[in-house]
Each structure stands twice: as structure tokens, then as C-alpha cells.
Amino acid sequence: MDPRLSETEQAFRDIVRAEVSSIGMTADDIDQGVTTAANAIACLATAEFLGIYTPEAHGGCGGGPVELALVSEEIGATSATVGVVAVGHMVSSFLLDALGSPDQKQNWFPVAVDGTTLFALVLDCGDSLLESPGCGVSGKKEAGGLYLDGKARAVTGLTLSGCLIVPVKVGDALLLAIVEADRDGVTIGVEESQLGLNGAGQASVEFSGVQVPSGSILSGGNVVEALRMADDLFRIGHAGLCVGIGRAALETSIAYLSRADGALCREQSVQWMLADMATETEASRLLTWYAASRTGPDEMREAAAMARLLAADGAVRASRSAVQIFGISGNKRGSGIERLYRDAKAMELHHGAVEVQQLAVAGELLPDLVKDPP
Amino acid sequence: MLGSKSGEMNWNLTDDQKMVRDMVREFVVAEVAPNAADWDRDKYFPGEVFEELGKLGLFGMVVDEEYGGAGLDRIGYCLVLEELARGDASTCVAISVTNSLFCAPLQRYGTSEQKERFLRPCVNGEWLGAFCLSEPGAGSDAAALSTIARREGDDFLLNGSKAWVTNGAVCGAMLVFAVTDPESSRNRVTAFVIPADHPGVSIAREEDKLGIRSSRTNQVALDDCRIPSEWVLGEEGKGLAIALNSLDGGRAGIAAQAVGIGHAALVFTLDYVREREAFGGPIGRFGGLQGKLATMAAHIRAARLLYLRAAWLRDNGEPDTMAASCAKLFASEMANWVSYQAVQMHGGYGYVTDYPVERLYRDARVTTIYEGTSEIQRLVIARQVTAGLG
Numbered sequence: 172m173d174p175r176l177s178e179t180e181q182a183f184r185d186i187v188r189a190e191v192s193s194i195g196m197t198a199d200d201i202d203q204g205v206t207t208a209a210n211a212i213a214c215l216a217t218a219e220f221l222g223i224y225t226p227e228a229h230g231g232c233g234g235g236p237v238e239l240a241l242v243s244e245e246i247g248a249t250s251a252t253v254g255v256v257a258v259g260h261m262v263s264s265f266l267l268d269a270l271g272s273p274d275q276k277q278n279w280f281p282v283a284v285d286g287t288t289l290f291a292l293v294l295d296c297g298d299s300l301l302e303s304p305g306c307g308v309s310g311k312k313e314a315g316g317l318y319l320d321g322k323a324r325a326v327t328g329l330t331l332s333g334c335l336i337v338p339v340k341v342g343d344a345l346l347l348a349i350v351e352a353d354r355d356g357v358t359i360g361v362e363e364s365q366l367g368l369n370g371a372g373q374a375s376v377e378f379s380g381v382q383v384p385s386g387s388i389l390s391g392g393n394v395v396e397a398l399r400m401a402d403d404l405f406r407i408g409h410a411g412l413c414v415g416i417g418r419a420a421l422e423t424s425i426a427y428l429s430r431a432d433g434a435l436c437r438e439q440s441v442q443w444m445l446a447d448m449a450t451e452t453e454a455s456r457l458l459t460w461y462a463a464s465r466t467g468p469d470e471m472r473e474a475a476a477m478a479r480l481l482a483a484d485g486a487v488r489a490s491r492s493a494v495q496i497f498g499i500s501g502n503k504r505g506s507g508i509e510r511l512y513r514d515a516k517a518m519e520l521h522h523g524a525v526e527v528q529q530l531a532v533a534g535e536l537l538p539d540l541v542k543d544p545p
Numbered sequence: 546m547l548g549s550k551s552g553e554m555n556w557n558l559t560d561d562q563k564m565v566r567d568m569v570r571e572f573v574v575a576e577v578a579p580n581a582a583d584w585d586r587d588k589y590f591p592g593e594v595f596e597e598l599g600k601l602g603l604f605g606m607v608v609d610e611e612y613g614g615a616g617l618d619r620i621g622y623c624l625v626l627e628e629l630a631r632g633d634a635s636t637c638v639a640i641s642v643t644n645s646l647f648c649a650p651l652q653r654y655g656t657s658e659q660k661e662r663f664l665r666p667c668v669n670g671e672w673l674g675a676f677c678l679s680e681p682g683a684g685s686d687a688a689a690l691s692t693i694a695r696r697e698g699d700d701f702l703l704n705g706s707k708a709w710v711t712n713g714a715v716c717g718a719m720l721v722f723a724v725t726d727p728e729s730s731r732n733r734v735t736a737f738v739i740p741a742d743h744p745g746v747s748i749a750r751e752e753d754k755l756g757i758r759s760s761r762t763n764q765v766a767l768d769d770c771r772i773p774s775e776w777v778l779g780e781e782g783k784g785l786a787i788a789l790n791s792l793d794g795g796r797a798g799i800a801a802q803a804v805g806i807g808h809a810a811l812v813f814t815l816d817y818v819r820e821r822e823a824f825g826g827p828i829g830r831f832g833g834l835q836g837k838l839a840t841m842a843a844h845i846r847a848a849r850l851l852y853l854r855a856a857w858l859r860d861n862g863e864p865d866t867m868a869a870s871c872a873k874l875f876a877s878e879m880a881n882w883v884s885y886q887a888v889q890m891h892g893g894y895g896y897v898t899d900y901p902v903e904r905l906y907r908d909a910r911v912t913t914i915y916e917g918t919s920e921i922q923r924l925v926i927a928r929q930v931t932a933g934l935g
């Protein structure tokens with residue numbers, strides 16, 4: 172056993188940490204709509220690590236779930252909003268890699284890796300991928316390709332993205348279509364102001380008779396299997412973001428205490444909050460790393476859902492304590508502290524709510540009693 | 546360029562670790578778990594089963610091979626404790642105290658004569674060890690000890706009263722911490738190793754406990770107990786450091802014990818919710834219970850990873866104070882919450898002794914108290930994360 176990061180993993184994490192710090196200044200601006208997450212993601216793209224699921228031959232850095240967890244923690248510690256968009260983008264690359272033809276990869280990887288085109292996965296943010304794939308987008312095959320009809324309520328990254336990856340039901344079969352956001356028949360709603368994860372480009376989308384050429388259908392593999400894996404990667408990525416929020420809550424609290432009157436950090440009420448933040452963040456991190464290093468798909472599924480479950484709860488608790496430690500100054504918009512708390516709460520709802528994760532774990536514990544575990 | 550395919554970080558156990566875990570699991574399933582309820586009811590210390598555990602080498606797991614021990618690493622050791630606790634937390638604590646709080650400090654600080662005399666019998670399965678730090682008036686505040694060891698020539702004369710001594714009535718020897726220099730603030734306490742049947746040592750009281758009832762917890766009286774200076778463990782005046790270091794090492798073990806209790810509670814509950822019917826079917830089909838079970842499982846898994854990590858750090862000679870405290874805090878609070886939920890899901894049946902979760906609920910309770918309460922763990926952790934501030 173060796174529960175540490177390997178040297179390469181550590182070096183990778185350090186590079187990511189240094190790069191991500193460059194977007195830290197904008198996190199509150201993104202939250203308040205002064206700037207968009209797309210700009211921040213473009214910064215991250217130049218550092219290449221958005222290409223974790225892009226093979227090196229296509230300009231990516233060819234990593235795996237552990238790297239995904241590491242990148243997510245770093246981004247989550249800075250801006251969970253940027254994080255959820257980045258995770259969606261990275262998981263889209265995974266699907267392109269798993270299911271795309273050589274031509275399709277040639278076509279889309281370059282713009283995905285350099286961040287000029289953001290990819291969003293079309294699924295309702297409250298749902299898991301497989302639970303309601305495509306959120307009711309159905310397709311008809313006719314001359315000239317596939318025609319899509321249907322809608323999704325709340326898709327992360329939508330208003331920021333140039334390309335959408337849409338799970339489509341065609342009869343009983345499931346296909347994945349790549350649809351440019353500006354295609355005729357695609358109507359994207361406006362982003363609404365939310366409690367947390369503001370600026371993540373979440374909006375509704377409607378497809379009415381959208382034509383998708385056959386070259387835009389990803390069918391080079393087992394779609395259901397790939398979506399399952401993507402679902403687990405989402406869990407790991409989002410768990411990583413939550414660990415990042417917890418870490419940020421702890422680190423900013425400690426930094427605040429170092430500036431504040433020394434008596435404050437001798438208060439037991441403060442000490443205990445710090446201890447619980449540190450303990451729960453570490454527990455979530457280990458579980459996330461553990462999930463990311465599973466090799467069997469079932470094992471990864473269960474562990475990833477557990478990690479997602481624990482990490483979201485830990486993030487809420489840690490950020491709530493951080494606001495408490497900062498006192499009234501932590502309550503101020505733009506302080507960065509209350510944003511952690513709002514973002515953490517939104518992570519409990521976002522893409523696979525707590526209840527969905529519980530069901531996934533319960534499905535492993537009680538396979539005979541849990542109906543259709545996601 | 547940057548990344549590497551995943552798989553370098555690994556949580557795989559070695560063959561040796563798996564072997565010892567499986568051996569203990571088999572023994573526990575056959576000999577311990579089926580009897581735990583009776584032992585608990587009768588407050589019966591199962592000497593005959595301990596004889597077998599001793600033969601398996603479980604009293605000296607952490608002792609070096611040089612002294613005939615198994616030389617088991619911390620990870621393997623913690624895995625064993627988890628297995629024992631799944632069957633019976635009382636059995637687990639007796640083994641844990643013997644290894645973490647008796648053998649380990651003797652191994653680390655003892656002279657070769659002390660090891661021959663006091664460790665060998667553990668290794669041979671002849672006796673258990675005990676650790677006498679707490680007193681009626683000094684628990685968390687270990688520095689407030691009042692047991693006195695007065696030097697008289699080459700001897701020490703000990704007087705005082707030790708409280709909460711696990712294995713007190715069933716051990717062969719004990720580590721005793723006593724004040725040798727009342728004036729000093731830094732070198733006040735010295736550690737001694739004393740045979741349990743030594744004149745002047747007596748068992749003053751047997752505690753009647755909420756949980757881990759088949760383990761022995763005693764008050765030990767020291768009345769003009771005269772011992773030779775060869776029984777001083779480590780340096781005179783350095784006893785408190787020895788005690789704290791031993792407790793640091795024991796914390797991952799208590800975390801493992803808590804994980805064992807939590808795991809057992811979950812497993813029994815999974816069976817029960819399949820079996821018990823209400824409103825026309827098994828209660829396990831209710832989403833609210835499924836969600837609870839999932840959260841229990843996630844906390845158990847996380848607690849296990851925390852203790853494995855703390856054990857790994859100790860095995861690799863890295864600082865483990867913070868990791869061990871995190872593991873102990875998280876795992877013991879988890880065991881209490883998980884066993885509470887387990888009782889709840891059993892309804893009235895969880896409240897009576899017919900089902901094992903009632904005992905698990907009581908057994909879990911002590912894990913947030915001994916070897917450093919949750920509050921003390923929080924102070925340790927906070928001190929670590931704010932080092933350099935204030």
C-alpha cells in the first residue's frame with residue numbers, strides 16, 4: 172500500500188496548483204457576473220491540463236481519474252463555478268476519446284484542448300447521466316442525418332459552450348450527438364441567477380428538428396458503457412471540487428486567523444471547527460483518491476458515489492464553519508467566504524444530487540431491493 | 546506531457562497483511578463472534594479464547610522478530626484489530642492495549658533484559674499487558690498525575706491509585722506512570738514496568754461498564770510497592786513523552802476498532818432490512834433507509850482509509866500525530882453515529898439484546914472517550930493546523 176501521490180502525480184498537482192492560482196482573483200467576479208468562467212477556462216487551457224482525457228497525440232496530457240481528481244481539487248479550491256464547467260468539458264473529451272472516430276477526434280480534439288471551444292454535456296443537472304440520458308431528447312433518422320427534438324432544463328456550461336454533447340434516444344438505442352450550439356433549431360435559455368455556482372452557464376436548451384450530420388454522431392464504441400464511466404468520472408471530478416472547497420475553507424480560515432488577534436485561534440470553538448474541517452476534508456480527499464485509483468468499474472462506481480456523497484457534505488460543513496470564523500466579514504458579498512458556502516450547497520444538488528449518490532451506493536449494498544440504481 | 550495514467554497510488558495490501566487478516570477473520574467468525582453476546586451479558590472474560598488468541602501470536606503482534614514476535618507492521622496490526630472488533634470489541638480492546646500500549650513502548654524504550662523478561666511472555670501468549678496512566682483525578686490532563694514513585698537507594702517506592710486500567714485483573718505485567726520529580730515541570734513523570742503479582746500491587750475495583758463489558762477495567766492500587774530501578778522504562782523523568790508517544794501509536798488502532806464496530810453494525814442492519822417487513826414488503830425498499838445505509842457505508846470506508854493512512858505513516862517513520870488523531874476522531878464519531886442508525890433501523894428489536902446492534906451501540910460509545918477523547922483529538926489537530934499562529 173502507498174496512499175501518497177507518486178512523484179509524477181505530485182509534480183502534476185504542483186503545476187496545476189501554480190496555474191490555477193492565476194484565476195483565483197476572478198472567482199468572485201465570475202460569481203457576480205462581472206466576467207465569465209469561459210475566460211478563466213481559456214487560461215486553464217493554455218496550461219494544457221484540460222486535456223487530461225485527450226490523448227497526447229492530439230495535444231492532451233493523457234491522464235486518468237487520479238489526475239482528474241487532482242485538477243478538480245485545485246480548481247475547486249479556487250472557483251467551483253469554473254470547476255463544474257471544466258469537469259464537464261473534460262468528461263466530454265473522455266467521451267470523444269472513447270467513442271469518436273479518428274476523423275472526429277481530429278476534428279474536435281484540437282479545439283477542445285486549447286479551450287477555444289467549450290463542450291457541455293446535455294443532462295439535467297439534478298440527474299445522473301444514465302438515469303435520464305438526454306433528458307428526453309429523442310432522434311429520428313431521416314435522409315440527411317439525425318433530427319433531434321426535446322429539451323433539458325438546466326445544463327451546466329451551456330451558455331459558455333460552443334459544442335454540446337447530447338445523449339439521444341433513437342428508438343431503444345442510445346446515441347451521442349455532437350451539436351454546435353449555434354445550429355438551427357437549438358434554443359438556449361438565459362442563465363439565471365442562483366444560490367451557488369453562479370456563472371457556470373447553466374441554462375435550459377430546446378432542440379426542435381435540429382439536424383445532425385452523421386459525421387457528428389459518436390458511435391465508435393459501447394455508448395452505455397462509456398456513459399457509465401463518464402458518470403463515475405463526473406462523480407470523481409465533483410468530489411474533487413468539493414474537497415477543494417473544504418480545503419479553501421480551511422486555508423482561508425487559517426490565513427484569516429494569522430492576521431486576526433492571536434486570541435481568536437486559542438478559542439476552542441474556533442479550534443474545533445478547524446479540526447473538523449481538517450479531518451473531514453482529509454477523509455473526503457482519501458475517499459476521492461481511493462475511488463479514482465479503483466480499476467474495476469463496479470468498485471469505482473461505488474467508491475466514487477461514496478466520495479461524492481461525503482465530500483459534498485464535508486464541503487458544506489467546512490464552508491459554513493469558515494463563514495462563522497470570519498464572522499460578519501465572511502457574510503459580505505465579494506469576501507469569497509460566503510461564496511464557498513453557497514457553492515458547496517449547490518454541489519449537493521448539482522449533477523447527481525446527494526440522493527442520487529445515496530441510491531448508487533445503496534444499489535451496491537442492496538442490489539435486490541434498490542430499484543434501478545443509477 | 547504532464548499526467549500519467551492512473552494507478553500509481555495504491556491501496557493494495559501485501560500478501561502478509563492479507564494472510565494475517567484472513568487468519569484472524571476466520572478465527573473470529575468461528576470462536577469470537579458467536580459468543581460475544583453471552584460474554585457481554587455475563588461480563589465474562591473468555592480466558593480460554595484468549596489462550597487461543599495468544600497461541601496465534603496476537604499478544605505480541607508488534608514485537609520484533611528478534612524477540613520472537615510477529616514483527617507485524619502497523620497496517621497489518623490495525624487490520625487485525627478491525628477483524629477482532631467486528632466480532633467483539635471487548636476482545637479487541639484487550640489485544641489492542643497489550644500491543645499498542647504495552648508491547649510497543651517496551652519494544653521501543655526497553656532494555657534487552659526488560660524485553661526478555663516482559664515481552665517474551667506476550668509473544669508466547671502467556672500474558673496480556675496493561676497501561677496505567679489515568680487516575681481518578683487525572684485523565685485528559687495526564688500531567689496531573691498524583692501517583693508518587695519515591696527513590697529509596699536503588700529502589701523506587703510507589704504509592705497511588707490508577708484508574709480505568711484495561712486488562713488490570715487479567716494482565717501479567719503493567720506499565721505504570723508515576724511522579725518522580727514533583728518539582729519539575731518537564732521531567733516530572735517516569736514510566737515503570739511492573740509484574741502484576743508484585744507485592745504492593747492490588748486490584749482495587751472492577752468497573753461496571755456501559756459497553757465492552759467482557760473486557761476488564763480496573764482500579765489498581767499501589768501501596769508501598771517497592772520495585773528495583775531496573776524496571777524503569779526509558780529515561781527517568783521522560784515518562785510522559787513515552788505515554789504520549791504510545792497513545793499516538795495506539796490511536797490508529799482504536800480507529801480500526803471503531804471501524805470494526807461500524808462495519809458489523811452495517812452488515813447486521815443490511816440483513817435486517819431485507820428480513821423485516823412493514824407496509825407490505827421488506828423495509829430495505831424504503832428510500833430513506835437506503836440513503837442512510839449508503840451514508841453509513843461511505844463513512845465506514847472513509848474511516849478505514851484514514852486509519853490505513855495513519856498506520857502507513859507510522860510504518861514509514863513519517864510524522865503521524867495529525868493523521869492518527871484525524872483517524873481516531875473521525876472513526877470513533879462514525880462508529881457512534883453508525884451504530885445509532887443501526888439501532889434505529891432495527892426499531893424496538895434494536896433496543897433489546899436479541900440483536901447484536903444493541904451491544905454494538907453500547908460498545909461504540911467508549912471509542913470517543915479512551916486513548917484521548919474526541920475533544921482532545923480536536924485540540925491536537927487544531928494545534929497542528931495552526932502551528933505558528935497566535
Ligand SMILES: Cc1cc2nc3c(=O)[nH]c(=O)nc-3n(C[C@H](O)[C@H](O)[C@H](O)COP(=O)(O)OP(=O)(O)OC[C@H]3O[C@@H](n4cnc5c(N)ncnc54)[C@H](O)[C@@H]3O)c2cc1C
Nearest residue numbers: 676677678679683684685686709710711915916917918920
Ligand atoms: C473502558 C475504559 C478503558 C480505559 N482504559 C484505560 C487504560 O487501559 N489505561 C489508561 O491509562 N486509561 C484508560 N482509560 C481512561 C481514559 O483514557 C480516560 O477516561 C480519558 O482519557 C478521559 O479522561 P477522564 O475520564 O479523566 O475525563 P476528563 O479528562 O475529566 O474529561 C471529561 C470531559 O472533559 C473534556 N475535556 C478534558 N480536557 C479538556 C480540554 N482541555 N478541552 C476541552 N475539553 C476537555 C473531555 O473531552 C471529556 O469530555 C479507559 C477508560 C475507559 C472508559
